[in-house]
Amino acid sequence: RDRSPSRGLGDVYKRQMPAGTSQKETLILFNSGISPEKISELKNVTVSTVYSHLVQWADEGKMIEFRRLLTEEEYNLVVKTFEKDPENAFRILADEYHLPSHIIRAAQAEQRFRTK
Numbered sequence: 001r002d003r004s005p006s007r008g009l010g011d012v013y014k015r016q017m018p019a020g021t022s023q024k025e026t027l028i029l030f031n032s033g034i035s036p037e038k039i040s041e042l043k044n045v046t047v048s049t050v051y052s053h054l055v056q057w058a059d060e061g062k063m064i065e066f067r068r069l070l071t072e073e074e075y076n077l078v079v080k081t082f083e084k085d086p087e088n089a090f091r092i093l094a095d096e097y098h099l100p101s102h103i104i105r106a107a108q109a110e111q112r113f114r115t116k
Contacts, residue, residue, distance in 0.1 A: 023053040026057075031063075051102035058112075078108065
């Protein structure tokens with residue numbers, strides 16, 4: 001019997017995993033109701049990495065709960081900014097509206113989902 005101190009979920013994620021496992025675990029955790037911020041803590045990765053995983057799943061049609069990633073207002077702001085100035089939209093959203101890139105990418109994924 002293992003008598004080592006109990007390990008938290010974060011410790012479990014620190015071991016080596018087969019390729020693609022991390023993205024699948026992110027989706028499972030998200031679908032079980034855990035927030036992206038908490039997933040990042042559990043897995044010892046950045047919030048941006050969690051969002052990247054979820055955007056990948058969204059593009060594959062396996063994640064559609066966008067309101068858990070960004071607000072309707074953030075979505076509308078990103079879409080309107082890209083419509084007005086696609087060349088400079090990322091810079092404008094980051095510099096003028098202080099939106100992190102993972103929110104911008106989530107909004108773009110939602111737009112792709114909505115226009116399918």
